[in-house]
Amino acid sequence: MGDPILLIDRIGVRFGDFQALSDLSLSVEPHAIHSLIGPNGAGKTTLFNALTGVRRPTSGIVLFDGRDVTRIAAHTRVHYGMSRSFQVTALFAELTVEENLRLAVQARYSREGWVFWRSPARRTDIAEEVHQLAAEVGLAERSTARVEDLSHGGQRSLEIGMALAGRPKMVFLDEPLAGMGIDDVHRTKELIRSLRSRMAVLLIEHNMGVVLDISDRITVMAAGRKIAEGSPAEIRQDPIVRSAYLGSAA
C-alpha cells in the first residue's frame, strides 16, 4: 500500500450560482478499482470532467502520480497517464473501429501525429496494437465496420478500447455498461476486473451488481458531496446509503 495514484483534495466546481461539487476529497490506490455511485445529478460526471481537465475546478487540488494537475490541459494529462471514456458515446462516427483505435494509439506516440509525408499504415507496430486492443474489447471481427454500423454495446466496448489505447496508469470509465446486453455486460465486467493488474480504475456505474462484485472501494455521492465511502461490504450495510440510494438493489 504505497502512495495513492490519484489524490483529490476538497474539489469544488461552480457554474454561476450553482455549486455542482462541494468539498470533495478522494484517493485511489495504484492497482485498485474504485467505484463512484450515486443518483443522477450527484455530480459524478462533473467530477470526471474536473479530474480529466475538461472543466477547471473552482477550488481544490488534484494530484496525479505525485503531480499537481489541477490546472493542466486535458491533452497533457493523457500523456501523464490519465485516460477516460465518455458517458455519451463520443467516437469518430464516420471512421471504422480500426481507425478509431489507431487514432487513440497514435496519440501516445506524440511525434507520429505530426507526420504528414507518408501513410499511417506504414507503422505496423501501431497496427499490431490496434489488433490486440480490438480483440481485448471483443471487436476483433468488426474491426473494419464503421462506428455508425455498430450495435450500442459494440460502441460502448469501443469507448473502453479507446480509453485503454493510451496504456494509462489510471482509466476513468463513465458508465461503460450503460445499455449493454447481458453477454456484453459479463464480458466487460471481467475486462474491467482484469485491468487491475495494469492500472487503477475509477468507475461510474449504476449496475449495482457489478459495482459490488468488482470494486475494491466505493464512494457514494449525492448533490455534489460525498455521503459515504468504504469497501463493498461496508457500503452494502451503510444505513445512509441504503435509505438514500440502494433501496432493494443490495
Next chain:
Amino acid sequence: MEARMFPNATTFVVLVLLLGLPFVVPTTLAIQIAAFALGTLSVSVLLGGVGLLSFGQGLYLGVGAYGAGILLRDFQLGLLPSLAAAAVLGGFVACAVGSLIVRRQGVYFVMLTLAFAQMGYFAMLAFKRFTGGENGLTGVPRLLSLFGYAIDDARTMYCLAAGIFFCVFLLTQRLLASPFGSVLASIKQNEARSEALGYAVGLYKTAAFAFAGAIAGLAGGLHVLSLGFVSPNNIELEMSQRLLVMGIIGGVSSPAGALAGAIFYEAVAETLSLIWPRWLALIALLLVAIVLFVPGGLWSLGARLTDLARRRKHG
C-alpha cells in the same frame, strides 16, 4: 467517408482536367482558373480537412500577392524565391492570426476570420505608401525565367500555374492521407474526443491554418506573376468570399473540389456576366441549394454519377 488514400483516381482526374483546360477555354482564363483553384484549395483544406470555416483566406492571398509584388519589383527577386516568399508570408501571417483565434468556439471563429480579413484590407489602404492603396501595386516585372526557360507568354504561364497547383494539390492529398491528416479529421468529427485522446488540438488547428495560409499566399504570388500587378481586389473581402463560394460549389470533402469550383465559377462568370450583370444573385441561390441538397458540392455529384455509371455497367 473512410480514411483517405493517396494517390487515387482523383489525382488522375485532376491531372487530366489540368492538361485539358487550355484546350477548352482561352489560355488567359485557364491561368486565372489555376490561380483561383489554388486559393480555393486553402478554403477546402480548412473546411474539409479540419472543419474550420474561414471567411478570410483572401487576407493571406493578399499578403502573398503584395509581398511577392514588392519583392519582385523593388528587390529584383527571381521567380521561385518570390513565390516561396509569398507562401512563407501567407503562412506566417496565418500562423499569427490562427494562434489568436483557433481556440474560439465555432461561430465566433468564423466571425474573427472575417474581421481579420477586413483588417488586412484596411492595412493595405493605411500603408498605401508601400501598397499603392486603391491604385494597386504596379510596375511588377513580367519577363521572368524559371531555370532558363522564359515565362513570357500565356502558354508557358499556364504551365507554371497549373504545375504549381498540381504540386500543391499532391502535397495536400498526401497530407490529408497521413497521420497528421487523420488527427485533423478526428478534430473535425469530435474535437472533445480528440483532445481527450491526448492531441494538442489548438496546435494542430493552428498548424492547419498556417498551411492553408501558405497555400493562399502562394496563390497570391501566382496572381502577381500572371497579371504583372497587384490589384487591391486581391485583399478585399470580396476575394475571401469568392474563394469560399468556389470552395463550397466545388465541394470541400475532396481537394479536387477546389479545381471544380474554380472552373465552374470562372466559366459562369465569363458567360453569365455578359447576359446579366447581377449573376452573383444566381450564385447566391445556387449556394443555398448546394448547402441544402448537395453538401458535397460538384465534386461529390461527379463522384456519385461515376458510381452510378460503374454500377450500371457491372450490374
Next chain:
Amino acid sequence: MSIQLLIFQILNGIGIGMIYFLLSAGLTLIFGLMRFVNFTHGALYLLAAYVAFALTRSGISFWIALLLAPLTTTFVAIVIERLILRHTYRMAHEAQILITFATALFIQEMVILAFGPLGQNVSVPPQLSGVVFLGPYVYPVYRLAVVGVAAVVALLVWLLIERTKTGSILRAGSEKAEMVGLLGINVDLVFMATFALGGALAGLAGVLAAPLRGVDPFMSAEALGIAFVVVVVGGLGTLSGALVGGLLIGLVQSVMSSVWPEGAQFMIYASMALVLLLRPAGLLGRN
C-alpha cells in the same frame, strides 16, 4: 490638435459609437440567444439606408424614413427568419452561416439591381441641418440628434431586456436555449422576436447613418465587420458590452481620422486584435 477639433472628434466618436451600438446590439442578442452569426444583419442595415435614400430622393420627409426604414427591416427580418432561417436551426453551424451569407449576398445584388452600384448621398433633414453652439464651439445639429435618438433607444432596449418578463425570457434563452423550451415557452416565437428586435435596431442604425456616410451597396459587409469588432471588443452577449464596445470603436475611428486618416479603419481592427490578445473575453465579457 486644437481643443475645438478634439471636442468635435470626441462628439463625432460618440455619435458614430451610438450607431455602432445599435448595429451590434441586435447581433449580440441574436448570437447570444441562438449561437449563430447572422450574416443578413449587415444586409438589413443596408436595406434601411437605401429605404431612407429612396424615400428622401422622392421628396418624402426624412422623419417618415426614420419610422419606415426600421419597420421595413423588422418585417424583412421576420420574413427571412420564417422563410429561411427557421429551417437551418438544426443544421451544422457552417451550413447556417453559409445560408445567411448567401441570403445577404442576394439582398446586396438586388439592391444594386434597383439602385445601381455607385454610392449616393442622403441629405440631412432640414429641421436638423445647421449647427448648434456649445459654448464657444459649433457642432452640427444632426450629429447631436443621432446621439440623442440612439441614447433613448438604448435606454428603451435596456429596459425591455433587463426589466420586463419578455426580456428575462430573452436573457434566459441566451444562457440556455433548451431550458426556455422546457419551461413551456414557445422557443420559435422567442427566436423570431429576437430576430425582429435585431432587425429593427440594425434598421435604425442604417437610417441614422445614411446622412452621415451616404449609401453604397457594399456597406453591408463593412457593417458586419464593424459589428463583429464591437462585439469582440465589448464582450459577447451583453448589451452593455455592445454599448462600451460601440463607443470605444467610434471614438477610435473619430480620433484617428484626425491623427492618421488613412489608418482610421485599420486602427478599428487593430484595437480588436489588441483586445483579443490581452482580454479575449472582451472588455465586459464573461466566460
